[in-house]
Amino acid sequence: MITIALAKGALLKDSISIFKKAGLDFSEALLVENRSLTIESKCKKAKALLVRNGDVPVYVSYGQADLGIVGYDVLQESDAEIAKLLDLGFGGCSMSLAVKKDSGYLKPTDLPPNCYVASKFVKTARLYFEKLNIPVEIVHLTGSVELGPITGMAEAIVDLVATGKTLKDNGLIKIDDIYHSTARLVANPLSMRIDNKPLQDLILSIESSNDNKN
Amino acid sequence: MITIALAKGALLKDSISIFKKAGLDFSEALLVENRSLTIESKCKKAKALLVRNGDVPVYVSYGQADLGIVGYDVLQESDAEIAKLLDLGFGGCSMSLAVKKDSGYLKPTDLPPNCYVASKFVKTARLYFEKLNIPVEIVHLTGSVELGPITGMAEAIVDLVATGKTLKDNGLIKIDDIYHSTARLVANPLSMRIDNKPLQDLILSIESSNDNKN
Known part of the structure; x- marks a missing residue:
């Protein structure tokens, strides 16, 4: 049986559509009353694990799932050894650098040396500033990163921006885009290597419907 | 003005009661329609930051909050340098080791050497097994840790247990308690050291009502 790790939250609905087109129906997972963490497809040929975004990799x-769908942002933070198969195109948002609107900072190099930058994405933030050769201290927050500049703890944040509403509501503006993040199809490298025809057929089917879309 | 970091979620209601008894009313934070991350007390003498559990320390x-209320479990995982002032007694739950009910493991030393243990609390889990001198590999998950044993990825989990319902619903049983966690009052060490009478009075007031309760 094929096992698929799906991220709960914003990507779930589109992830389920992808597998439905490929013949696996996990739509039970979208029912409000669903509390189950594992869902069998209607055809009983596959199983989905509903996990937190960051746990998909x-x-x-670890091979408990053969396939998974997860945001590029999560992959950038993860050290997990997995095969990145396909850009599925949905769930688009940008990893951005933002500051207080009235801060006067218009570009990353305007930030004062050794200032604090708050982020949930510490690896991304660290690499970004290292490439720019700007010394900053990254403060790891797990939620509501916009509170960093509001409280004066941080001069800037590195965070995912979808509509920009959260930034606007908190008096922040984007001054740089670090990368564009979309949902990705990932696989266990060993599952890919062994002779597993149903898995290979499933991947081919997702690839071909993805190609037709683009 | 005194700033207080409060953890959103299970501890919030009781945390607000503690400050209300001490004269600071943040009950606006409990309104379902509240979306604000900062709340001023009705008397305008203090401000609360509503943050994720793990962000309180x-x-x-960093001194953006003088005081905070947070679970002992979070403090055990955190490297933040803060003053631990008081055990507030509420929010009790146990940090426990649990396994599949039908696994046959009755105590930690029954676990096979080098097996996988899933946890959100990697530091706690690592220290626990180090003390017991049992070599295990800790798998860091960020949610739904009970999926570890269900999927066969992990032999055991280290997780917070309040009522035990989640364990039971997932066919798991507790085989050891690591510590009992409750809500703690914490403070910025510098805020404590400088001459800040309103802050000292507030702490004394919380201490005395806590003493009366015990």
Whole structure:
């Protein structure tokens, strides 16, 4: 049986559509009353694990899931060894650098040396500033990163921006885009290597419907 | 003005009661329609930051909050330098080791050497097994840790247990308690040291009502 790790939250609905087109129906997972963490497809040929965004690479790398769908942002933070198969195009948002609107900072190099930058994405933030050769201290927050500049703890934030509403509501503006993040199809490298025809057929089917869309 | 970091979620209601008894009313934060991350007390003498559990030590250690209320479990995972002032007694739950009910493991030393243990609390889990001198590999998950044993990825989990319902619903049983966690009052060490009478009075008031309760 094929096992698929799906991220709960914003990507779930589109992830389920992708597998439905490929013949696996996990739509039970979208029912409000669903509390189950594992869902069998209607055809009983596959099983989905409903996990937190950041846990998708863990289940896939440990081989508890053959496939997974997860945001590019999560992959950038993860050290898990997994095969990145396909850009699925949905769930688009940008990893951005933002500051207080009235801060006067218009570009990253305007930030004062050794200032604090708050982020949930510490690896991304660290690499970004290293490439720019700007010394900053990254403060790791797990939620509501916009509070960093509001409270004066941080001069800037590195965070995912979808509509920009949260930034606007908190008096922040974007001054740089670091990368564009979309949902990705990932696989366990060993599952890919062994002779598993149903898995290979499933991947081919997703690839071909993805190609037709683009 | 005194700033207080409060953890959103299970501890919020009781945390607000503690400050209300001490004369600071943040009950606006409990309104369902509240979306604000900062709340001023009705008397305008203090401000509360509503943050994620794990971020309370960050705001307090960086001095953006003078005081905070957070679970002992979060403090055990955090490296933040903060003053631990008081056990407030509420929000009790146990940090436990649990396994599949039908696994046959009755105590930690029954676990096979080098097996996988899933946890959100990697530091706690690592220290626990180090003390017991049992070599295990800790798998860091960020949510739904019970999926670890269900999927076969992990032999055991280290997780917070309040009522035990989640364990039971997932066919797991507790085989050891690591510590009992409750809500703690914490403070920024510098805020404590400088001459700040309103802050000292507030702490004394919380201490005395806490003493009366015990």
